[in-house]
Amino acid sequence: MKEKVLVIGAMGQVGTDLVNKLASIYGTSNVIASDIKSPQKSNTFFETMDVLDKNAIKDVFTRHKPTMVYHLAAMLSATAEKYPKKAWELNMQGQFNIFDACLDHQVDRLFWPSSIAVFGPNTPKILTPQNAYCDPTTIYGISKLAGEQYCNYYYKRYNLDVRSIRYPGLISWKAQAGGGTTDYAVEVFSEIIKTKSYSCFLKPDTMLPMMYMDDAIRATIEILEAPSVKIKERTSYNIAGFSFTPKQLFDEIALHEPAAEFDYQTDERQQIADSWPKSIDDKVARNDWSWHHQFSLSKMVSNMFENLTKP
Ligand SMILES: NC(=O)c1ccc[n+]([C@@H]2O[C@H](COP(=O)([O-])OP(=O)(O)OC[C@H]3O[C@@H](n4cnc5c(N)ncnc54)[C@H](O)[C@@H]3O)[C@@H](O)[C@H]2O)c1
Numbered sequence: 248m249k250e251k252v253l254v255i256g257a258m259g260q261v262g263t264d265l266v267n268k269l270a271s272i273y274g275t276s277n278v279i280a281s282d283i284k285s286p287q288k289s290n291t292f293f294e295t296m297d298v299l300d301k302n303a304i305k306d307v308f309t310r311h312k313p314t315m316v317y318h319l320a321a322m323l324s325a326t327a328e329k330y331p332k333k334a335w336e337l338n339m340q341g342q343f344n345i346f347d348a349c350l351d352h353q354v355d356r357l358f359w360p361s362s363i364a365v366f367g368p369n370t371p372k373i374l375t376p377q378n379a380y381c382d383p384t385t386i387y388g389i390s391k392l393a394g395e396q397y398c399n400y401y402y403k404r405y406n407l408d409v410r411s412i413r414y415p416g417l418i419s420w421k422a423q424a425g426g427g428t429t430d431y432a433v434e435v436f437s438e439i440i441k442t443k444s445y446s447c448f449l450k451p452d453t454m455l456p457m458m459y460m461d462d463a464i465r466a467t468i469e470i471l472e473a474p475s476v477k478i479k480e481r482t483s484y485n486i487a488g489f490s491f492t493p494k495q496l497f498d499e500i501a502l503h504e505p506a507a508e509f510d511y512q513t514d515e516r517q518q519i520a521d522s523w524p525k526s527i528d529d530k531v532a533r534n535d536w537s538w539h540h541q542f543s544l545s546k547m548v549s550n551m552f553e554n555l556t557k558p
Contacts, residue, residue, distance in 0.1 A: 249277065249314075250273050250277060250314045250315055251277055251279070251311060251312060251313045251314050251315070252269050252273055252277060252278045252279070252313060252314070252315045252316075252317070253279045253281065253307070253308075253311060253313035253315070253316045253317070254266050254269065254278065254279070254280050254281065254316075254317045254319065255281050255282070255296070255298060255316065255317065255318045255319060255320050255345060256281075256282055256298075256318070256319030256320030256321065257280035257281055257282050257293075257319070258280075258282040258284050258286060258422075259282070259319060259320075259422065259425050260417060260419055260422045260423065260424055260425050260433070260460075261319050261360070261414075261417065261460070261463065261464075261467075262280070262282070262317075262319050262422075263419075263421045263422035264419055264421055264422070264460050264461075264464050265317060265319070265464055265467060265468075266278060266280045266290075266291060267290070267421075268464050268468065269317075269468070270290060270291050272468070275290055275291050276291075276292075278291040278292070279291060279292040279293070279294060279307075279311050279313065280292070280293050280294075281293065281294040281295070281296045281307060282295065282296070282320070283295065283296070283297045283298075283320070292311070294307045294311075298318075298320045298337070298340075298341035298344055298345055299336070299337065299340055299341060299344065301344055301348075304344055304345065304348045305348065305351075308348045308351070308352040308354075309352070312352065313352070313354055314354065314355045314356075315354065315355060315356050315357070315358075315471060316345065316349055316354050316356075316357045316358070317357075317358045317467070317471075318341075318342065318345045318346075318357065318358065318359050319360060320337070320341055321337060321338045321341070321360075321387075321390075322334040322337050322338060322387070322426070323387060323425050323426040323427040324362075324364050324385050324387040324388070324426070324427050324428045324516075324519055325426050325427055325428055325430070325515075325516050325519065326425075326426030327385065327386050327387040327390075327426075328385060328386065328387070328515065328519070331386040334386050334387060334390065335386055335389075335390055338387070338390035338391070338394065339390055339393065339394070342359065342394050342397060343397075345357075345359075346359075346397070346401050346407060346409070349407060349409075350401075350405055350407055354407075355408065356408045356409075356410065356471050357407060357408065357409040357410070358409070358410055358411070358467060358470065358471050359394065359398055359409055359410075359411050360411060360412055360413075360414050360467070361391045361392075361394060361395050361411050361412065361413045361414070361482075361483035362387070362388070362391045362413055362414055363375075363413055363414070363415050363416075363455075363456055363523055363524055363527065364383060364385055364387050364388035364391055364428075364519075364523065365381045365383055365388050365391045365392040365395065365413060365483075366379060366381055366382075366383065366388070366522075366523055366524050367381060367382035367383045367384050367388065367522050368382065368384060368521075368522045369382050370382065370524060371524075372524050372525045372526075373524075373525055373526055374526050374527070374528040375485065375524040375526070375527050375528060376485070376528045377480065377484070377485050377528065377529075377530075377531040377532075383522075384519075384522045385519055385522070388522075391413075395411060395482040395483045396482060398410075398411050398481060398482060398483065399481045399482045402481040403481070408475055408478075409481075410470045410471055410473075410478050411470075411482065411483035411484065412466055412467065412470055412483060412484050412486050412532075413483050413484065413485050413486065413527075414458065414463060414486070415429075415455070415456035415457050415458045415486070415487065415488060415527060416428070416429025416432060416455055416456065416457040416458070417429070417433075417457075417458055417459075417460055417463050418432050418433055418457060418458070418459050418460060418547060418551070419433065419459075419460030420436065420460075420551055420554045420555050421460075428449075428455075428516045428519045428520050428523070429455055429457060429520075431447050431448055431449055431493060432457060432493075432496055435447070435496065435497070435500065435509075436500070436551045436552070436555055437555065439500055439504050439507045440504075440552075440555055440556060443504065443506050443507055443508060444507070444508040444509070444510075445497075445507070445508075445509050445510075446509075446510050446511070446512050447493045447497075447509060447510070447511050447512070448512065448513060448514045448516050448517070449493050449511070449513060449516065449517055449520050450493070450511060450513055450517060451492060451493050451494035451497075451511055452492050452493075452494060453492055453493060453517070453520050453521070454490050454491065454492045454525040454526070455490065455491075455492075455520060455523060455524075455525065456487055456488070456489075456490050456523075456524060456525070456526055456527045457488055457489060457490065457491060458486070458487070458488030458489070458540065458542075459488060459542035459546075459547040459550070461541070461542060461550075462488050462540045462541055462542050463488075465541075466486050466532075466538055469536065469537075469538065470484070470532075470536055470538075473536040473537075477535050477536045478535065478536060479535050480531060480532075480535065484529070484531060484532040484535070484536075484538070485527050485528060485529045485531065485532060486527070486529045486532050486538055486540075487526065487527040487528070487529040487540065488540045488542060489540070489542070489543055489544050489547075490525055490526040490527075491544050493509075493511070495544065496544070496548070497509045499544055499545055499548045500548060502548075503548065503549070503552045504552075
């Protein structure tokens with residue numbers, strides 16, 4: 248069957264890379280990117296759509312008849328703490344609207360991302376297991392935990408084939424980071440290349456689970472392409488890349504830019520980071536749908552410099 252793929256929230260950090268990759272797999276004319284913002288230009292069809300506007304959603308689904316949907320639009324952790332009510336509305340009502348549209352329009356498969364933000368201060372911090380205790384302290388984490396249960400509910404009650412991953416902090420070079428607690432690991436590269444200095448908003452020893460975007464995009468596409476029977480976890484899967492502290496990342500960056508200078512000015516994001524795991528156990532995803540990461544810290548840093556300094 249010929250796939251028609253709709254990516255919602257396509258202009259963000261994940262969507263920018265995902266749309267390119269999907270276009271190379273399914274063909275440019277079979278991928279529809281959409282976002283509340285309009286792009287200057289787009290390689291694929293583009294629809295301006297607000298996930299809180301049910302009429303606009305119905306119109307896009309009716310005209311394009313997607314077979315696969317990636318619903319990425321959300322407000323991320325740090326921004327959500329500034330606007331908790333707006334974050335709750337966008338993350339939850341947006342999810343309800345898109346899930347209902349997928350049911351109404353008989354979409355085959357739906358991807359919805361969760362986050363390591365579902366974990367909280369009483370979750371085991373080292374190699375956090377798939378079914379760990381979750382007590383998120385941020386509105387973002389609370390919305391993602393509720394969203395995971397909503398995925399499971401829609402699968403069990405309506406047979407909606409929705410699949411999900413708990414992304415760690417994502418590092419990429421094509422698009423800016425979107426207001427999360429791990430944004431430092433993205434911003435630092437462009438700042439060091441531009442000004443040779445970077446002031447980090449987390450303490451030097453704050454260890455967090457991270458992943459290079461290439462791995463995250465591969466996981467996102469692989470989980471939706473896996474046979475349905477292999478997807479046994481219908482809330483969301485832990486996946487892991489590597490874990491590092493700001494100091495470890497900056498030491499690696501200094502190997503590429505010896506003149507780089509770093510300092511640390513912590514802000515409210517430190518408290519969020521302190522509530523999250525340091526490393527993730529992803530053996531369930533490895534067993535169920537053969538997930539494996541490819542990028543190490545040093546390979547990721549080399550790749551970032553290579554891409555960001557390309558003439
Ligand atoms: N980037 C990360 O490190 C990370 C980590 C864990 C989970 N996630 C999850 O992955 C998904 C994508 O994250 P991202 O980093 O690309 O986020 P982002 O903030 O970069 O992008 C989100 C996109 O959604 C769009 N959007 C906002 N409100 C909208 C609305 N009402 N209607 C339609 N579109 C709207 C924004 O314009 C933006 O382009 C999110 O669900 C996020 O929670 C991301």
